[in-house]
Amino acid sequence: MNTPQQKIIFISLTDAPNGAENVLFMMAKAVNGEMVFLKKQRFSGLKVSENITKRYLSRKSIFWGFVKLVPLLRNYKRGDIVMSTHPYLNAFLGFLKRMGYVRSKLIVRECTSVFTRFTGMKKRIYSLIYRMGYPGVNLVVCQTALMKQQLLEHNAFLAKMNVLVQPNPVDINHIISQSVKPLVNGDAKLDFICSAGRLIPEKGFPILIEAFKMIKQDHPQLKLLLLGEGKERGQLTTMIAANNLTDSVFLKGQIDNPAPYFKQAKLCVVSSIKEGFPNVLLEMMSVNSAVVSTLCAGGIADIPAIAKVEVNNAKALAAAMHQTLNNKTNSDTAIAQQYLYNRRPEIFAQSILSALN
Known part of the structure; x- marks a missing residue:
C-alpha cells in the first residue's frame, strides 16, 4: 500500500x-x-x-x-x-x-x-x-x-x-490457521471454559472465578482456564484456594498461541471491567460460536452473535455462561463471520491512511 x-x-x-x-x-x-x-x-x-x-x-x-x-x-x-x-x-x-x-x-x-x-x-x-x-x-x-x-x-x-x-482489526484467516494446532500438557482432554488476558484488576478475573463457582454444580466436569500472566497471580491463586477450586481453575500463564484454546473451549468469556476494546473478544469469535462478554468497552453492545452482560456482576455473568453452555448454536455464525470480515486488517489500514490524507 x-x-x-x-x-x-x-x-x-x-x-x-x-x-x-x-x-x-x-x-x-x-x-x-x-x-x-x-x-x-x-x-x-x-x-x-x-x-x-x-x-x-x-x-x-x-x-x-x-x-x-x-x-x-x-x-x-x-x-x-x-x-x-x-x-x-x-x-x-x-x-x-x-x-x-x-x-x-x-x-x-x-x-x-x-x-x-x-x-x-x-x-x-x-x-x-x-x-x-x-x-x-x-x-x-x-x-x-x-x-x-x-x-x-x-x-x-x-x-x-x-x-x-x-474499530480494531482482526486477522480471521491467521487465527483460524493457528487454532488447528494441538493443545499440550493434557489440556486437550479437558472440557473447559477459557478466558485470556493479563492478570490485572481491569480484566475482572475475580468476578469470572466467582461466576464459575456459581455454575460449577450444574457443570461439574468443566474446568476454567485463564491464559495470561500478571501482577494479580498471587491474589487469584489465593482466591482459587479459598473457594476450593484448585482442581477446577487453572492459571495457565502466558500462552504464545491461545487460538487452539479458544477453538476447543466449550465457552469463551471476556470478564473485563474496563477496556479500550478487548481484541481477544474478536479472536474468540473467529473460532468459537459460544462467547460471553461484559459490556466493558464501547461498541460491544453492537456486536452480533454473542451474549453480553453488565460489568462487575458475577450473578449476571454466571447466568449468561450457564445459558450459553446449554444453548450453544451455530445459527448466528454467518452473521458473526460477516461482522469479523468487515474488520479485516486491510480495511483498517486503508481507512486510517485515507483519513490521514
Missing part, C-alpha cells in the same frame, strides 16, 4: 504480545510497513513475520529505547508516516513533531481511555503529556465512538484536530 519512496513505520514500546502491539503488527503486514520496538522482551515476544522489517532498539530498558529512537527519527522524511499506540510514546513523538524534529506525518492510536481509567496524580500527568504532545499529531485514532467522546471531553483542544473512530 505504501510506495517505494514512502516508508510507514510502526513504533511500539515493547514487542509484548498484547492487543496494542498486535494491532500495529496487523497494520504493518497490511501495508508492508516497518516495525520499531524500543525494548525487546526477554521471553514470549510478538512473533513478527520474517518479511516485516523490524528493529529492536534496546534489550535493557525502555528508557534506552527512547534515547536510541531520537536519532533514528531523523531518518524519516516528510513523505513518510509514523504510527504509535501508547500514550507516553504518542505524546513524546507528538512533542518532537511540534518542535520540528520529526518531519514525517504522525498517527497515534488510543489503546485505552486513560482519562476514565485513572484518577488523581496519574490522570493529571496524562493530561499534561497530552497537552504537550498531541497538538503535534496529524491523526488520532480511537477504537470506539465512546473512546472518542471521552478523549474530547478531557482534551478540548483535540476537537480542532482530525480524530477518527476506527
Whole structure:
C-alpha cells in the first residue's frame, strides 16, 4: 500500500504480545510497513513475520529505547508516516513533531481511555503529556465512538484536530490457521471454559472465578482456564484456594498461541471491567460460536452473535455462561463471520491512511 519512496513505520514500546502491539503488527503486514520496538522482551515476544522489517532498539530498558529512537527519527522524511499506540510514546513523538524534529506525518492510536481509567496524580500527568504532545499529531485514532467522546471531553483542544473512530482489526484467516494446532500438557482432554488476558484488576478475573463457582454444580466436569500472566497471580491463586477450586481453575500463564484454546473451549468469556476494546473478544469469535462478554468497552453492545452482560456482576455473568453452555448454536455464525470480515486488517489500514490524507 505504501510506495517505494514512502516508508510507514510502526513504533511500539515493547514487542509484548498484547492487543496494542498486535494491532500495529496487523497494520504493518497490511501495508508492508516497518516495525520499531524500543525494548525487546526477554521471553514470549510478538512473533513478527520474517518479511516485516523490524528493529529492536534496546534489550535493557525502555528508557534506552527512547534515547536510541531520537536519532533514528531523523531518518524519516516528510513523505513518510509514523504510527504509535501508547500514550507516553504518542505524546513524546507528538512533542518532537511540534518542535520540528520529526518531519514525517504522525498517527497515534488510543489503546485505552486513560482519562476514565485513572484518577488523581496519574490522570493529571496524562493530561499534561497530552497537552504537550498531541497538538503535534496529524491523526488520532480511537477504537470506539465512546473512546472518542471521552478523549474530547478531557482534551478540548483535540476537537480542532482530525480524530477518527476506527474499530480494531482482526486477522480471521491467521487465527483460524493457528487454532488447528494441538493443545499440550493434557489440556486437550479437558472440557473447559477459557478466558485470556493479563492478570490485572481491569480484566475482572475475580468476578469470572466467582461466576464459575456459581455454575460449577450444574457443570461439574468443566474446568476454567485463564491464559495470561500478571501482577494479580498471587491474589487469584489465593482466591482459587479459598473457594476450593484448585482442581477446577487453572492459571495457565502466558500462552504464545491461545487460538487452539479458544477453538476447543466449550465457552469463551471476556470478564473485563474496563477496556479500550478487548481484541481477544474478536479472536474468540473467529473460532468459537459460544462467547460471553461484559459490556466493558464501547461498541460491544453492537456486536452480533454473542451474549453480553453488565460489568462487575458475577450473578449476571454466571447466568449468561450457564445459558450459553446449554444453548450453544451455530445459527448466528454467518452473521458473526460477516461482522469479523468487515474488520479485516486491510480495511483498517486503508481507512486510517485515507483519513490521514
